Amino acid sequence: MIEMPVPDRRIIAKQGDLAAALRRIVPAEQVIHTAEELKAYECDGLNAYRQPPLLVVLPDTTDQVSRIVKLCAAEGVPIVARGSGTSLAGGSLPTADAVVLGLSRMKDVVDVDYGNRTIRVQTGITNLAVTGEVQPDGFFYAPDPSSQLACAIGGNIAMNSGGAHCLKYGVTTNNLLGVTMVMADGEVVEFGGAHLDAGGYDFLSLICGSEGQLGICTEATLKILPIAEGARPMLFGFDTNEVAGEAVAAIIRAGLSPVALEFMDKPAITVSENFAKAGYPLDVEALLIVEVEGSDAEIDEQLTRIENVVTPFGPSTVKRSGNDIESAKIWAGRKAAFGAIGQLADYICLDGCVPLSQLPDVLKQTAELAEKYGLKVANVFHAGDGNLHPLIMYEANDPDSARKAEELGADLLRLCVEKDGCLTGEHGVGIEKRELMLTQFNERELRQQMAIKDVFDPEWMLNPAKVFPLSLSTPHVEDRRAA
């Protein structure tokens, strides 16, 4: 079980006064205070952990955010910023003594600039709505987390989100050019802008992925790219995970740039095929789906080169899509995988990264650890960048099974770190991996990171109890606030 700090009763006692003060900043209906309505904000995508906040406030403008932050700073009330609440790591889990500052009303497109290929948005806009805004003119926003229909750009910036396309186009940090950020004291500061590089320190890189610890981003300037003419995948089946892993490394090494390079292991193949009837071979141990983009001729050329690179590894299945119907069929099983597994069992979706060369060994040890815990694990993941998403199947209503699943999850993330990888590829740390940060960093390194938060948020009022192990942060926060 993940512990949360003891809430401050003195803050909870001020709920009524605080709500009244917030209603002087935003219209009354944009301050949520009843127990029933607060329940909607009690958790995010990590829904095993729930805690309704003290209040929720839903501002419309950067100026309102600034005034809310100033009010909370003066009253000593912590703030949890929240985009759409889809975090799988508990990145926007409230505490009982915190105000949730929800960005869901801040969805305006401020400016679209095709000449410079940028778009300026308020950060409550959903990821897919950004693409929706520019798609009619042939453009798109590249990072595409699976939750893109719902997740907000603010949360994407906080977690430096990725997605299936990030192998070719990079993650959020590679597509973010500037932000307006409300600092912990309410000051409004601009970082970056509609240009590739700015003078001075690269604060934007520090902010992207800082999980709401340093400030609240209210507007963002994003890169937009022209949509490719077309895309088609190829499917390869292999007799062992090891050889499939080697083929992945060979494709990358050859300098080919697939837009997606997805890996499915045997448990994932079986479940998906039973569900989606995509025509996947059932006598293989691993499948790779490799998709490339471009004009028809370009796609054919690239797929031929990929086939030439993979053939020496002796794939037992090779299927090349020749048209949209065949493409849809190849993707059907992959896209149905999570839903198919969800029909069989409850599952935890982990997120860790390893160097490509370690993939085969990590997959082997994952299977061994799963067997030790008596749980099933399926692997469906973005192989091109070594970003693993083991799905641990368990029984949510059985506390013993839930505990084992959590322990296995922690073991698997430790394995990623042992193999020179890291705890998170695209989901972030949140509360989920907070205590595991000590396996990735030593205490001195974590204290350095905490010192950076001290500069931005001296009283530690922003997004409490996330990212840093409580054993380090709790005494530190007490010291800071006492000083």
Add this chain to the structure above:
Amino acid sequence: MTDAPDTDAPDTEEGVAAIVREAASSVAMPLEITGGGTRLGLGRPVQAARTLSLAALDGVTLYEPGELTLVAQAGMTVKALGDLLDGENQQLTFEPADHQIGRAHV
């Protein structure tokens, strides 16, 4: 170009750390930090008691062509790095001007 009389060129990270630590604990020991020195002719010379040259930190500590990943030390020349990458038909995506070929450092 001749080096200032007291130039240190450590070949380990520990060596660099020791010099920086010594400078930080001294009252008046600003450090000039140099790589290949290809832009030293621009602007005023740095007024520093000592020069810390990174030129001897010129190795590659990791190269995994299959992962498009390379770790180079700060004193490696852009030329040497380019030659290494050529062997695998790879390149850097950034391209700093190396106007005194072989002198510009990472």
